Amino acid sequence: MVALPADIAAGTRAALIETWANPTIKARYLRARDGSEEPAEGFFDASADAESALVQRAGLLGTERRRFAVSASDLLWPVPGLAVPTFTLRDPSQGVDGLALACRIEINLELESTEIEVMV
DSSP states (O other): OBOOGGGOOTTSSOOOOOOOOOHHHHHHOTTGGGGOOOOOOOOBSSHHHHHHHHHHHHHHHSSOOOEEEEEESSOOOOOTTTSOOEEEEEETTTTEEEEEEEEEEEEETTTTEEEEEEEO
C-alpha cells in the first residue's frame, strides 16, 4: 500500500531505494523528465510494493505508443470511477486493431458528439 509523504517521519525507519532505468528509452527521449536526473519519488511500506510499481511504470514508459484523435457522432459518458476508460480502435488504414486507452475525452453537449484522444 502506498504511504503519503506526510505520513512518513523522516529518519524513523530504514530506507531502501529501488531504481529502474532503460538506456533505450533514455536515448529515444533525450529531454524526458525535462533533462532531470531526479528520480520519481514514491513511498511504500514494502520493497515488493515498490518493485511492483516500478514494473508497472516501466511497462507504461517502455512501450512505444501511438496517439489517435477519434470523433464519435454520439454522446459517450464514461464513468471513470468504475474503471479506466478504454475503447477498441479499428482503423485498417493505420494498421490499428486493438484496445486503446483514453487519455482525453471532450463531450460537446450542443453538437451531441464526443471527441476522444486515445493511445494504442
